[in-house]
Amino acid sequence: MSERKPGLLRRLFVGSWRVLDFSRRFILTVLFLIAVMLIVASMLRPDLTLSDRTVLVVAPVGAVVEQYSSSVADRAIARLTGNEVPEVRLRDLVEALDGAARDQRIERVLLRLDGLQSVGMASARELGAAVDRVRAAGKEVVAYGDWYLQGPYYLAARADEVYLHPSGSMVLEGFSRYRTYFADALAKLGIEPRLFKAGTYKSAGEAYIRNSASEAAREADLHWLGDLWRRYLGEIASARQLDAAALQASIDDLPTVVEAAGGDLARAALDAGLVDGLKTLDEVRELLIARGVRDAKGHSFRQIGLQDYLTVLEREQVALRRSAAPIAVIVAEGQIVDGEQPPGNIGGQSTSALIRAAREDDAVKAVVLRVDSPGGSAFASELIRRELELTRRAGKPVVVSMGDVAASGGFWISTDADRVFADASTITGSIGVFSLWFNAPETMAKLGLSTDGVATTEIAGAFDPTRAYDPRVGRVLQSTVDRIYIDFLERVARARNTSTDVIDAVAQGRVWSGAQAHEHGLLDELGGLDAALAHVRQLAGLPDDAGFEYVEPELSTFDRFLQNFAQSALVHAAQDHGWMLPASWMPAQARSDMAMVRHLFQLAQAGQWSVYAHCQCGDVN
Structure with a gap:
């Protein structure tokens, strides 16, 4: 009797399984071989060392931030694929530049700013001060770019020499603030927006009820934006030894300036004195070789990158560290949102938990809150402010250091500090409150939809946005907004030791530059994070060299594994040998x-x- 032949379905299943099994074995074998190769390469690769006469190459990519908004996994994957994380922390840049100023092994610094896409003015000024410290230490700083954006150029201008690619571009055009307005678009969609606000200059919700900026918004924006621009222009002119008025005139007449240079933007920048020369990257490389020493391969100058230098500094600092740092620095960056939030946003619960942890840690003697936020939830802001108040009551000094932005809710959380510092170009103030309400009965009608039903009270269902607007809703919202504004004024007045009338006169939702806010008594001193740290050391009775540590959510074991692996010798070996995974591998x-x-x-x-x-x-x- 012949054996029965397996059915078609079974044969397909078995065949598919064999293909999958072969693929699994093949992939595991390839991964194993790659791991072996990386291990061998890491054994051949010397430990990361720093020789004398080294050039620190600072080539930031993306945006300058206070803390990473990407996850540890995303950063590890970027490292494994040889890609740059599109964020660089301000603290890392400052630490590297200050390290270079002290480090006798670093001979000069090269700023490569082509990849830097975004940097706030307050951050740029802190970085500019760090560049100045490198130069004050007698070390040359050279800047090179294929092109320069306005923010990155502020840093380049502080260098001893600034070079631009002959085919590159650089245009200074001034600062602007334009918004998109939605009133007509919403009307066409049948959506009815209503704005409830406290503060004549509180313009955050205007875009939904208007088609253009209000006169109050124009007045306020031009006032603070003009202050930032005058400072930017003046400091650039000073660094480049130019006349600020002449530079302003050339910017105002940009078309004529470019035409005079034959349409060559690089030549126009050179003619204006904004750069010292037009050079290609290989020409700058040869320049630095001639001034320094060649690397081991003989193809370039002896150099170390930003991340590798930070690794060297961290390794040496760990060896010197004897005890926990007595100052906790807590970053509050991004929109203020209720609940738990990852880095990149400020969570009412999560940020409060960090402050509470610092307060309850006996090793922590003082707290610095670094704020970079345009505001958000009033409730979440109050939770954070309350934790700072409790920290002060516990006998631990609290100092706020404002970054690029500390406005509205960002200002709210800053009120209960022993001292508030801000940069002259910090964007702050905006002490005001608003609420938006939308109804869409017309949209419903256009779609052939309707709502109907019953309610047990006269107000029930009034807050349904699909129904026609009920004026009682507006009364509730406006009353709530007014109450929160009064609370805001009272908290600021109490913190500034003045009356609510005095604060109300400079509040009204109006945005100020840090310098203007200081003139109006809304903050205590102008200065960066270093100034805030120096002051909190005095308040806590700590020595001038007392250390500080950033308090951040604790990494899981899995995330620590990814972080350590991405910084390991294996990954360095893979980078050295060009064995990185393709960007699309995952x-x-x-x-x-x-x-x-x-x-x-x-x-x-x-x-x-x-x-x-x-x-x-x-x-x-």
Whole structure:
């Protein structure tokens, strides 16, 4: 009797399984071989060392931030694929530049600013001061760019020499603030917006009810923006030894200036004295070789990059560290939002927890809150402010250091400090409150939709945005806004030791530059983070060299593993040998899966068992 032939479905299943099994074995084998190669390469690669006459190359990419908004996993993946994380922390740049000023092994600094896309004026001024400290230490600073944006150029202008690619570009055009207005668009969609506000100059919600800026908004914006521009222009002119009025005139007549240079933007920058020369990158490389020493391969000058130099500094500082730092620095950056929030946003609960942890830590003697926020939730702001108040009551000094922006809710959380510092170009104030309400009955009608029903009270259902606007809703919202504004004024007045009438006169939702806010008594001193740290040391009775440490959410074991691996010798070896994974090696779905694995890992650590039903199939294209 012949053996029965397996069915088609079974044969397909078996065949598919064999293909999958072969693929699995092949991928694991390849990964194993890569790991072996990396281990061998790391054994051959010398430890990261720093020789004399080294050039520190500072080449930031993306935006200057107070803290990373990307996850540890995203940064690790970027490192593994040889890509740059599009963020660089202000603290890292300042630490590297200050390290270079002290470090006898660093001969000069090269600023490569092409990749720097965004830097706030307050941050730029802190970095500019750090560049000045390098030069004051007798070390040359050279800046080079294929092109310069306005913000990065502020840093370049502080260098001893500024070079631009002959085919590059650089245009100073001044500062502006333009918004998109939605009133007509919302009307066409049948959406009815209503704005409830406290403060004549509180313009944050205007874009939804108007088609252009109000006169009050124009007046206030031009006042603070003009102050920032005059400071920017004056400091650039001073650094480049130019006449500020002449520079302003050339910017105002930009078309004529460019035409005179034959349409060559690089030549126009050179003619204006904004750069010292037009050179290609290889020409700058040869210039630095001639002034210094060649690297081990003989192809370039002896150099170390920003991240590698930070690793060297961290390694040496850890060796010297004897005890926990007595000053806790807590970063509050981004929109202020209720609840728990990851870095990049300020969570009412999560940021409060960091402040509370510092207060309850006996090793912490003082707290500095570094604020870079345009505001957000009033409730979340109050939670954070309350924690700072409790910290002061516990006998620990609290000092606020304002970064690029500390306005509205960002100002609210700053009120209960022993001292408030801001840069002259910090954007602050905006002591005001607003609320927006939208109704869309016309939109519903256009779609052939309607609402109907019953209610047990006259007010029930009035807050349904699909129904016609009920004036009682407006009364509730305006009353709430007015109450919060009064609370805001009272808190600021109490903190500034003055009356609410005095504060109300300079509040009204109006935005100020740091210098203007200081003139109006809204903050105590002008200065950066260093000034805030120096003052909090005095308040806490700490020595001048007392250390500080950033207090941030504790990393999970899985995230620590990723971070350490991304900084390991294996990854350095892969970079040296060009063995990086392609940028597209991990699709979006796989990144999502990795996030889920991290979550499962955390649950397992906590002793929680979970069952997941997941397709693992990704997007269908």
